[in-house]
Amino acid sequence: xxxxxxxxxxxxxxxxxxxxxxxxMLSPDKLNIDATLLxxxxxxxxxxxxxxxxxxxxxxxxxxxxxxxxxxFFNVTSSDAQQSDYEISMLGKTNWAGTIKQLxxxxxxxxxxxxxxxxxxxxxxxxxxxxxxxxVLHIMQDLNRGGxxxxxxxxxxxxxxxxxYDEGRYIQQSYYAGxxxxxxxxxxxSSWTPWPWNPIQVGDYSHKRAQILSSQxxxxxxxxxxxxxxxxxxxxxAEAEMEQWTTLENNVIKVKxxxxxHRTDNLYGENILRDQELPAVYPISALSHLxxxxxxxxxxxxxxxxxxxxxxxSGFWGTYNSVTENWMAFVDNNKWGMGIYNPSTTxxxxxxxxxxxxxxxxxxxxxxxxxxxxxxxKNSLYEYEYYIIIGSLSEIRADIYDIHSAVTSNxxxxxxxxxxxxxxNPANDKISVVVPIKSFIEIKNIQGQLVYTLTANKDKLNIDxxxxxxxxxxxxxxxxxxxxxxKFLKK
Numbered sequence: 182x183x184x185x186x187x188x189x190x191x192x193x194x195x196x197x198x199x200x201x202x203x204x205x206m207l208s209p210d211k212l213n214i215d216a217t218l219l220x221x222x223x224x225x226x227x228x229x230x231x232x233x234x235x236x237x238x239x240x241x242x243x244x245x246x247x248x249x250x251x252x253x254f255f256n257v258t259s260s261d262a263q264q265s266d267y268e269i270s271m272l273g274k275t276n277w278a279g280t281i282k283q284l285x286x287x288x289x290x291x292x293x294x295x296x297x298x299x300x301x302x303x304x305x306x307x308x309x310x311x312x313x314x315x316x317v318l319h320i321m322q323d324l325n326r327g328g329x330x331x332x333x334x335x336x337x338x339x340x341x342x343x344x345x346y347d348e349g350r351y352i353q354q355s356y357y358a359g360x361x362x363x364x365x366x367x368x369x370x371s372s373w374t375p376w377p378w379n380p381i382q383v384g385d386y387s388h389k390r391a392q393i394l395s396s397q398x399x400x401x402x403x404x405x406x407x408x409x410x411x412x413x414x415x416x417x418x419a420e421a422e423m424e425q426w427t428t429l430e431n432n433v434i435k436v437k438x439x440x441x442x443h444r445t446d447n448l449y450g451e452n453i454l455r456d457q458e459l460p461a462v463y464p465i466s467a468l469s470h471l472x473x474x475x476x477x478x479x480x481x482x483x484x485x486x487x488x489x490x491x492x493x494x495s496g497f498w499g500t501y502n503s504v505t506e507n508w509m510a511f512v513d514n515n516k517w518g519m520g521i522y523n524p525s526t527t528x529x530x531x532x533x534x535x536x537x538x539x540x541x542x543x544x545x546x547x548x549x550x551x552x553x554x555x556x557x558x559k560n561s562l563y564e565y566e567y568y569i570i571i572g573s574l575s576e577i578r579a580d581i582y583d584i585h586s587a588v589t590s591n592x593x594x595x596x597x598x599x600x601x602x603x604x605x606n607p608a609n610d611k612i613s614v615v616v617p618i619k620s621f622i623e624i625k626n627i628q629g630q631l632v633y634t635l636t637a638n639k640d641k642l643n644i645d646x647x648x649x650x651x652x653x654x655x656x657x658x659x660x661x662x663x664x665x666x667x668k669f670l671k672k
Contacts, residue, residue: 183207183285195299197288199230205287214281216241220271220307225264225300226257232289233259237269242280251276254542256347256388264300267388268325272310272332274339313401313429318571320429327382327391328405328425329353333434333519333571342519342571344463344546348384349412352569354423354438355381355461358557359449364414373413378449378557380409380419380440389416391423394629403427406629420444422629433580434569436460443627443655443668444559451558458530458550459523459565466545468511468518469537471499472574473529479505480582485574490547491532498532498548508581511547512574520570520577523551524588560600562657562666601658601665607672610647614667615640617660627653646671 182188185201197206222237238252255269271277288297311328312321314336321332323345330352332341344350361375369376370386384390391407398404406424411417421444426437438460475486491499501509504527511531512518530552535545557563568584570577603612616622616637624633624646632649635642637658646654649671658665 186288193300197297197299199288199294199297203287204289205285207286208284210283212281212283213242214304216271216277216279216281218307219281219304220274220277221305222269222271223301223303223305224267224269225302226267227264227298227300228257228259228261228288229297230289230295231259233257235289236287238285238287239277240282241276241278242282244276245282247285254346258387264298265388270308270323270325272308272312272321311396311398311403311405313398313403313427315401315429315431317432318429318434320427320434322403322405322425322427323351323383324393324396324405325390326351326384327353327407327409327423328393328396328403329382330427330434330436330569333569335571341541342465342468343541344465344543345541346544346546348386348388348390349381350463350546351383352462353382353460354409354425354440355379355412355458356440356557356563357455357457358442358561359451359453359455362448364448368415368417369413370415376413377455378419378444379412380421380423381412382407382409382423382425385410385412385414385416387415392418394422401429420446432571432576433584434571435566436569437566438564440557440561440563441629441655442557442559442561442563443653445653446559452556454554454556456552457555457557459526459553460550460567462519462521462549462569464511464519464547464549465541466533466535466537466539466543466547468513468547469533470512470514470516470518471509471531472512472516473501473504473509474506475501475503476505480585482578485578490537493532493534493548498530498550501529501531503527504529506578506581507551507585508570508577509549510570510574510577511549512577516574517572518574518577520572520581521549521551521567522570522581522584523565523567524585525565526551526553528552560666560668562664599663599665601656601667603656603667603669607670608646609672610645612644612646612656612669614642614644614656614658616642616658616665617663620658620660620665622656622658624649625655625657626650627655 185204188197322328323331358378363375394406396405424439428435508522510520530550539545620637
């Protein structure tokens with residue numbers, strides 16, 4: 182207990198009382214931790230203060246000073262009613278290197294008073310990286326946070342240009358459906374009410390995170406599937422799955438996203454158009470200059486627009502409805518940074534929260550979201566593609582021109598989703614469906630596991646489901662560019 186702390190050990194807990202400003206505790210000196218082997222820190226504690234941000238510092242045998250460069254912020258639950266688990270991965274942390282000498286844990290920002298009860302602090306093996314490095318870019322997706330993109334840097338350095346301050350940041354899928362509701366009696370945050378159905382890839386406002394169902398890594402590809410969380414609710418999984426396919430080529434990251442809904446609630450209503458973030462992107466606020474093209478002669482290298490950056494404190498992000506080249510970029514003073522291209526929309530939101538000049542763990546951040554209206558139904562399957570381009574502003578625009586030319590010359594096949602009638606529903610032994618002849622049919626369980634496939638040899642099929650366990654199942658029939666989807670309950 183190094184500063185502004187008193188306490189004692191009892192019943193297996195370290196019971197601490199904050200009695201002054203800037204409370205922090207120190208580990209023993211000369212820990213001699215090999216940073217290449219150990220770098221996954223797990224804490225179990227109960228924060229009984231009103232603060233929600235802690236900070237972990239470290240020193241090394243070659244740099245024995247405490248400074249912000251060798252630190253990481255992490256969020257904790259304020260006034261927590263129980264012990265909670267927190268994890269910090271040092272993957273991609275530039276200064277977690279060499280031999281770690283000592284750790285320092287700051288319990289809040291110095292304004293809070295109260296108690297903190299610590300159960301344990303473990304320093305474990307560095308997790309296996311779920312990422313790609315092609316010698317130009319280094320990217321990572323966080324399997325502790327739904328597989329969202331958590332890290333992008335040049336291969337030549339470790340400066341992460343993605344803001345990862347809390348579960349609402351990262352580069353991630355986020356969708357909206359139905360009416361905004363007050364569900365505070367069910368655990369909805371008072372800060373996020375009323376709110377629509379909002380599945381989010383990383384985790385909810387209370388730091389409870391998505392569940393990974395599967396992940397695969399190829400030579401230049403990553404695939405992940407997760408059950409997302411409802412942002413406004415505490416520890417509530419959405420009745421949906423998110424999938425993401427990521428491909429790294431040179432300085433371009435291509436991402437395909439898919440949301441599969443299977444909601445059983447009757448709360449939010451159907452056929453309600455909502456603005457969708459496709460996707461939600463949070464570059465660091467050090468990339469503080471916004472560029473795009475809003476003119477009438479797109480893809481002709483006409484002069485770019487450089488609008489003043491709207492701050493979220495004004496009430497909302499900047500709204501841009503005529504982004505005629507389908508991209509926006511945040512760059513630094515040298516015009517180097519991150520561009521986001523989505524060929525399916527000319528509407529974008531963009532802006533800044535906080536102040537310019539800060540890095541990946543700061544509360545200050547930039548924001549870009551290609552925006553498009555869509556009515557997500559209780560059984561919708563929704564897909565889109567976007568591109569992240571890293572480089573100078575001129576490189577970003579030139580690469581987008583090349584991508585745009587390829588996309589418009591070879592547009593992706595559009596798969597329209599329609600409902601398929603399944604009866605009886607609920608079912609005992611058999612279900613009947615009407616589908617186009619030669620449709621490929623697959624049935625998956627609620628965990629997303631494939632349990633049955635067949636090719637239709639006639640338009641009306643009777644399918645034996647007697648071997649399936651009781652529960653909810655999802656049927657999809659694909660015929661050419663058409664997809665029919667439905668769900669049924671097996672008794």
